[in-house]
Amino acid sequence: MSSDSIPIRLENITQRFRVIQERPDTLRELFAKFFRHQSQYHDFDAVKNVSLEVPKGQVLGLIGRNGSGKSTLLKIVAGVYRPTTGKVEVRGSLAPLIELGAGFHHELTGRENILLNGLLMGYSKREMQDREQRIVDFAEIGDFIDAPVKQYSSGMYMRLAFSVATEIDPDILLIDEILAVGDAPFQQKCFDRLQSFRRAGKTIMFVSHGMAQVARYCDRAMLIDQGAIVADGRPDEVIPIYESSTAPLAVAR
Amino acid sequence: MIDLVRETYRYRELIWALALKELKIRYKRSVLGFLWALLNPALLMLVLTLVFSTVLRFPIPHYAIFLLSVLLPWTFFSQSLSYAVESVVGNGDLIKKIRVAKLVFPMAAIVSNLINLGLSLIPLAVLVLLMRHPFYWTWLYLPVPLLALTIFTMGMSFFFAVANVYYRDVSHILQIVLSAWFYVTPIIYSLDFIPAKYQWIFKLNPIIYVINGFRLSVYYGMLPKAPSIIASFACAFISLFIGFAIFRKYQDTFVFYV
Numbered sequence: 001m002s003s004d005s006i007p008i009r010l011e012n013i014t015q016r017f018r019v020i021q022e023r024p025d026t027l028r029e030l031f032a033k034f035f036r037h038q039s040q041y042h043d044f045d046a047v048k049n050v051s052l053e054v055p056k057g058q059v060l061g062l063i064g065r066n067g068s069g070k071s072t073l074l075k076i077v078a079g080v081y082r083p084t085t086g087k088v089e090v091r092g093s094l095a096p097l098i099e100l101g102a103g104f105h106h107e108l109t110g111r112e113n114i115l116l117n118g119l120l121m122g123y124s125k126r127e128m129q130d131r132e133q134r135i136v137d138f139a140e141i142g143d144f145i146d147a148p149v150k151q152y153s154s155g156m157y158m159r160l161a162f163s164v165a166t167e168i169d170p171d172i173l174l175i176d177e178i179l180a181v182g183d184a185p186f187q188q189k190c191f192d193r194l195q196s197f198r199r200a201g202k203t204i205m206f207v208s209h210g211m212a213q214v215a216r217y218c219d220r221a222m223l224i225d226q227g228a229i230v231a232d233g234r235p236d237e238v239i240p241i242y243e244s245s246t247a248p249l250a251v252a253r
Numbered sequence: 254m255i256d257l258v259r260e261t262y263r264y265r266e267l268i269w270a271l272a273l274k275e276l277k278i279r280y281k282r283s284v285l286g287f288l289w290a291l292l293n294p295a296l297l298m299l300v301l302t303l304v305f306s307t308v309l310r311f312p313i314p315h316y317a318i319f320l321l322s323v324l325l326p327w328t329f330f331s332q333s334l335s336y337a338v339e340s341v342v343g344n345g346d347l348i349k350k351i352r353v354a355k356l357v358f359p360m361a362a363i364v365s366n367l368i369n370l371g372l373s374l375i376p377l378a379v380l381v382l383l384m385r386h387p388f389y390w391t392w393l394y395l396p397v398p399l400l401a402l403t404i405f406t407m408g409m410s411f412f413f414a415v416a417n418v419y420y421r422d423v424s425h426i427l428q429i430v431l432s433a434w435f436y437v438t439p440i441i442y443s444l445d446f447i448p449a450k451y452q453w454i455f456k457l458n459p460i461i462y463v464i465n466g467f468r469l470s471v472y473y474g475m476l477p478k479a480p481s482i483i484a485s486f487a488c489a490f491i492s493l494f495i496g497f498a499i500f501r502k503y504q505d506t507f508v509f510y511v
Contacts, residue, residue: 017509027422079352082505102350107278116274119267120351 006091007172007203008054008077013086015047015072015227046072047083048227059194059204061218061235063211063242069227070207071176074098077205078174092171092203095121099176101161106150110141110160113149117164131167138163138193140186159186166193173197175206191217211239257356257497264357271361275336276368294325294373298380313443315386315472321377322471323440323464326398329370330406330460331431336362337410338417338424345511355504359410367403377471389474398466398477401485405463408492411500418503418510438464459488 018041047069054060062070075081076088078098103120104113114135118128136145139160141152149157165175194217197204208214214221214235221238223231225245231238261268280286302317313319340358347353374395381388417423438458439446444465447455455461462477462485469475477485 027420030420075349080349080508098350103347105274105278107281108274112274112277116270119270120347120353125266125270 005056006053007056008052008091008205009087009089010050010052010073010076011087011089013047013050013073013076013083013088014045015069015076015081016084017044017046018042019044045227047076049086050227050229051086052222052229052232054203054205056203057198057201058220059198059218060206061214061221062205062207062224063209063214063221063238064224065246068224070224071098072227073224074174074176074205074207077172090172094172094174095165095168095170098174100158100165104149104157104161107148109148110136110139110145110152113160114164117161118168121168121170123168127168131169135160135163135167138167138189155183155186162190166197171202173202173204173206175204177206177208211243215239254494254497256501257493260354260356261360264354264360267354268357268360268364271357272364272368275361275365279365290369290372291376294321295376295379298376302380302384315384318377318381318384318386319443319468319472320441321380322468325370325373325377326402326464326467327435327438327440328373329366330402330409331435332369333363333366333406334410334413334427334431335424336366338413338427340410341414341418341507342421342511348508348511355507356411356500359414359500360407363403363406363410370399381471386472387474389470391470391474391476394470394476395467397482398463398470398485401463401466401482401489402460404486404489405460405492408489408494408496411493411496415500415503418507434458434460440464459492462488 050073062073064070072081075098076083077090078094079088079090080098103117105116108116111132114132115125115128118131119125139145139156139162141156141160144152144156149160152160165173194204198219218235220233221231221235222229223238223242231241276287276290280289283289285292298317298321301320305311305316305320337359340362341348341355344358348355378388378392380386413423413427417427437455438460439455444452444455444461462481465481466477466485469477
């Protein structure tokens with residue numbers, strides 16, 4: 001395959017966090033630490049030597065237990081973290097959006113938030129104004145668009161967030177816990193939109209704990225455990241591995 | 254330094270939107286809303302004028318104008334710093350979730366306070382007319398010290414914003430530094446009040462040159478001398494150079510500390 005068809009390529013990525021016990025948060029503690037000549041920390045690899053390629057048009061679901069490194073991996077692709085070692089190649093425009101509604105401000109109106117969110121994701125004011133009406137229409141929030149988002153129900157909030165994230169039309173969409181959005185008809189709309197994304201050759205990577213969603217939406221699933229990829233393949237192959245590993249011990253043995 | 258100009262230009266719309274957001278939130282839920290940006294300095298001026306024309310009488314004519322000509326730029330400086338020091342930490346949630354150029358946060362803090370300063374010059378102009386103080390043509394010179402002050406403020410803001418990411422004590426220390434700094438800067442007094450043999454100490458203060466430009470042009474109707482202008486820009490660029498270099502060096506690790 002030519003490299004053009006691999007929009008996301010990670011090579012030997014390790015993400016190390018320095019976990020400092022009693023990190024000197026204040027100067028007093030710093031002085032105390034300094035004079036005792038000790039600092040207590042250990043290094044923790046949230047992602048260990050991971051390599052992966054995501055071909056164009058693929059919907060990849062990352063699954064795994066809490067703290068396994070799924071979100072860290074997503075943040076590395078998004079450019080939120082610069083990995084400790086390894087190489088990240090991302091080709092194409094990317095909505096660096098890890099959580100729906102990140103960057104929404106409660107006091108601002110829906111309309112103001114659409115603009116601010118778009119600007120945060122690197123789009124211009126002009127581009128956002130062109131898309132504004134479509135975003136409002138898709139989110140189905142009517143007159144609430146000019147009310148501060150703190151007055152929104154959580155469903156409305158997520159609907160607006162989803163429509164901003166997808167209407168800006170990135171080549172690559174990265175989302176953490178995506179599809180708990182709105183009621184059944186709206187979920188169907190989201191699903192349709194993801195399908196059209198895929199048809200348009202866009203690449204999607206998302207983290208989910210909802211196995212039904214992964215089975216339904218993904219072409220490929222990847223099971224992450226302790227910062228490493230332990231299974232990679234079709235969702236119907238990978239999900240059972242995950243489910244058997246998380247089953248209560250009494251049942252599993 | 255070219256990076257700074259390029260990124261500021263690239264993210265200008267975002268910086269502007271964040272600055273407006275800041276102002277919108279500051280005046281949110283107040284009946285008079287944005288008018289407060291004008292009313293605040295106007296009321297402050299009223300109080301100062303009353304105090305210094307009745308209670309405390311300084312041997313300086315139109316003392317309120319003498320004071321405000323530098324107090325307003327000082328307020329811009331100290332407010333910008335107070336906002337900027339929290340700007341990176343305060344947007345921690347965003348930094349952890351979206352890849353975003355970090356410099357937009359301190360820049361937005363400065364821009365929002367720059368808007369405030371611009372608005373506060375309107376009541377100052379009104380006060381100048383009301384007190385029958387001459388309205389000098391040297392007001393036209395104000396953009397020059399304003400530019401130097403903004404550059405100086407940017408450097409300091411970058412520095413404090415970074416430092417506060419690693420040690421949260423910095424924002425508390427900053428407040429103490431600012432209040433001490435206020436008194437060693439000729440704002441409520443004039444450098445002439447200081448005995449000549451001690452004046453050199455005051456001249457080590459990097460903000461004194463730019464402050465001088467504001468007072469000369471608004472109160473005295475004069476332009477600063479060339480060495481003073483050069484000194485003000487030299488201090489401004491040294492501040493920016495150091496502040497931005499530190500900011501750039503550390504910005505990729507902010508995400509681990511906010």
